Amino acid sequence: MKSCEVNFDGLVGPTHNYGGLSYGNVASQSNSQQSSNPKEAALQGLAKMKALMEMGFVQGVLAPQERPDVAALRSLGFAGTDAQVIQQAAKQAMPLLVASCSASSMWVANAATVSPSADTADGRVHFTAANLNCKYHRSIEHPTTSRVLGAMFADQKHFAHHAALPAVAQFGDEGAANHTRFCRDYGEAGVEFFVFGRSAFDTRYPAPQKYPARQTLEASQAVARLHGLRDGGVVYAQQNPAVIDAGVFHNDVIAVGNGEVLFYHEDAFLNTEQMLGELQGKLGKLGGNFQSICVPRAQVGVEDAVRSYLFNSQLLTRADGSMLLIVPEECRANERVWQYLQGLTSSGGLIREVKVFDLKQSMQNGGGPACLRLRVALNETELAAVNPGVIMTAPLYDTLTQWVDKHYRDSLRETDLADPQLLLECRTALDELTQILKLGSVYPFQIN
Template identity: 65%
Template structure:
């Protein structure tokens, strides 16, 4: 049977904006209050996804969330009509209104952790939505994320959906952004790497001093248990707390893996050599550990360019390609490194650059925009086919974006009651295009 790694990209929602909501994420803070372009953001994401589909990759799309999140605003005491709720929140608690308006579900690397059926004891594909408790604006995502994932991977014979972990800092979970899988072939059992920022229940363990560590070891271990993984197929690695303090808020800002390749920065992890040895012991295949030294790429350049927030994909030819943001071309040290990488004897043979600047300005690169789901052909056939990107869906979604999205949005605009109507009209139509059923609070 054939096996693939599919990418499910988050469709950017109609409220994409720059509110500076993510302490510890340098781009989000630096670009706070910039005027965004939701239409361009959605189209940049669609272009990138379509390019992968055109390369022969299996590519899906995940629907965005309902924002402004009026349910949450009402839950915290704002009342009256929708317009009154927005008006009161804008006047008395603008930061809370901003948190309820983010299009942050577009970064589907944080939607969930996924374990392919080749790794799990029951032979099903497992999904656990991330609770994202570290950030208020993201902590309101997991319930709807679970509904969207269930509507997308909608056959219980193949797909096992879990609830998100308990909503407490001890279980801070940011999904696949802190999870990589190494394997020989996608359909063979692999080693799942869980990278965590801190041990919540051990006060003596190392942790960052300045910025939050969003993922805990306790959360990663809970996911491994839920997903029925064997101990021999898991490696738990601590992220270097010093790089978290330099803006590396997720592991996918400093490392990325694909099949037998792990591409990472010299300073990415703690106890690097011991952990690489553990991977070698647990995965009996030729492995390429591509370590980028600080002397060639400083942490600051990695964070600015998102060199590691790239996708490494295996093309149908068997060669690997890197999908990078154009920001990597604009950074001389990073561009030089990527050109050099192609001359090294690794499976990576080409680099393709994409403009995803609307997302980058909020700290989300190509890898943040996608959730990886390794599947066999039967599982691909069991996916809701209306979520898989082909020429027809691409054309339809572009027309849909043109019809419903604004090309300018400031944080002041978030209190505009018209934005609620626009967003709901768009999403209602989208659930019909993608045959998702009633996944949004306003539809239930």
Template identity: 65%
Template sequence: MKHVEVNFDGLVGPTHNYAGLSFGNVASLSNAKATSSPKSAAKQGLAKMKALHDMGMVQGVLAPQERPDIATLRRLGFSGSDGEVLSRAASQAPQIFQAVCSASSMWTANAATVSPGADTADGKVHFTPANLTNKFHRSLEPQTSGRILQAMFNNGRYFEHHTHLPDNEHFGDEGAANHTRLCSNYGHAGVEIFTFGRYAFDSSKPAPQKYPARQTFEASQAIARLHGLSDDNTVFIQQNPAVIDQGVFHNDVIAVGNQNVLFYHQQAFLDTEQKFAEIQRKFGDEPVHFIEVSSNEVSVEDAVQTYLFNTQLLTMQDGHMAIIAPTECQENPRVAAYLAELVTRNTPIRQVHYFDVKQSMRNGGGPACLRLRVALNDTELAAVNPAVLMNDELFARLNQWVDKHYRDELSVADLSDPQLLTESRTALDELTQILKLGSVYPFQL
């Protein structure tokens, strides 16, 4: 039986904008209020998806969320027609209004944590949407994320869907951005690594002082329990609080793993030596390639600015690995020099492919943020909703859909335009038909 790791990339929504909402995310804050291009953003993301498909990867599409979130504004007491709700919220509570317009659902690494059937007690692929409690604008996502995932993976024989964790920061969960899986083969039992920023119930333990730690130890443990993982295939490791305070808001900004490779910065973790020994012990006889990037080679500042580690690490058709990096890495002389030298070493990483995803990068997310990884065997893959899997026809159709519905430019002031809401809902309603998702958005229910 064949096993593959499928990347499901977030399709950028028609109201993609730069609101600078994410405290602790340097890129997001530095580009606040800039004019965005929803059309360019969506097409950049689609181009990356199609390129990976053409490289032989199995590639999927994950639909965006409805924004502005009118249902949440009504929950918060704004009334009248949809246009009146928009106008009143924008004038009376502009910060809340910008939050319910957030484009953040494009980063589907935060959509959920996924454990493949090879790791779970019941042999099913398990999905738990992230509650994203640390940021109000992201805490609006879990219910719709759950509906979209259930529409994509809608066969109960192979897929198990859980409700997101309790909406409380004690169980703050940011999904796959703080989770990676190492394995000798995608179909074999692997080691699931949960990286957390703080202990919610023990204030005596190390924690960042400047920026929030969004993932808790207790949340990571709860996900492992829900997914039926054993102690033999889980490792919990704390992210270095000092690196969080340098703008590393998720672990995937400072480390990335795939199969037998963990590519990470020297300052990424606490208790690195002890925890890596545990990873190797649980991984088995085959050696894990722990590829450390020292501060002398690449500073944390350069890593954050270029998203060197917020890259995709993929196993190609020839068995070697390739890094899918943003062009920002290519444009930084130190990072570009490091990557050029890395592919000459005796490691599985042999290639670097650069992609322009600047619209996402300016909002605080690189290639790794844009995708959710799901390891599947042939039978499970056949049970996935086929309409969400990338091919030439879907690529052409989604580009036509973007051309039809998306604006070339969007400013923060445009978000209160009732016409934009109508345009967005029309686009999303058509998208659910293209991807055969059924009714997943609040305006459709």
């Protein structure tokens, strides 16, 4: 049965703003308080989705969160009408209002960890929503994320959904941003690769000293158990604590994998040779041929990798078997990174082409092409069972661009978040979006 990998890109939300909320994310912090353009951000994301669809890739869309999250503010003691809650928060605790308006859910690489049916004990595709408990503004996402994923992948015969792990530091889980999968073919059993920043209970593992390690070994192991993964199909690796302290807050900022290939920076991991050997051995037992591309620090330093988001790229397999790398415009603007990429594609190696996309609005908030998408490997039967309303088509692209033009603002500053009208605009837009994507009632304002 034919299988494919579907990229479900997050649709940028109407409250896209630069709150600088993510300690450890250099771009997020450095652009804090600048004026954002939600309309431009959403259209840039949609343009990438359309381009991949036109290249022949199956492309989906994942709806944003309701923001501001009034229920979260109420749970913190603000009361009255929705407008009064927002006004009180703006007056008494503006940072909490900013957090409740975060549009970081657009980076759906953090939405969940996904294991395809070829890997799982019960032969279903498994989803575990990420608890994202390292950051308050992201920890409030998973209830809506679970409902949206449930509406997209509703057939229990093919799809299994797990609640987020316990919201405590010992089980910090950041979803697919620290997870990838290697396989000979998307429909065959593969090796799932979990990267963690620290261990909650085992002191033998070193931890970063400056920035937090968001993913724990224990969380990764728990997800593997929930998904029913076999020991021979899992590899755990520790991220280098030094690169976390250099601003590499997720593994997808320093490495990306696809098919049988891992593209990574020389300083990405601890015990790299041991890890590569384990990946090669386990994939080899499944008939695969694991290959790796190491980017030397002498050619591209960690700082350049973080600034350009070279590794926060999409590594895609085309119909002819060659690989394509989708990178942000910032890679072309960085002389060392661009020189490396030119040499990479001209060498006749595994990656044959690089395509550049303008994702400036997302990049300034700390997320590149890889952050914007959640990968789901599906066979033909499973793809047919996905809610068809979320699969990108030319008519859907036109409808969504018109929807964005109708509902989104051209600029947004922190002071604008205190405007109760923004909440009404957001709810009106999302109510219409759920009808466009055929999601039903997934947002709190639609349910309560």
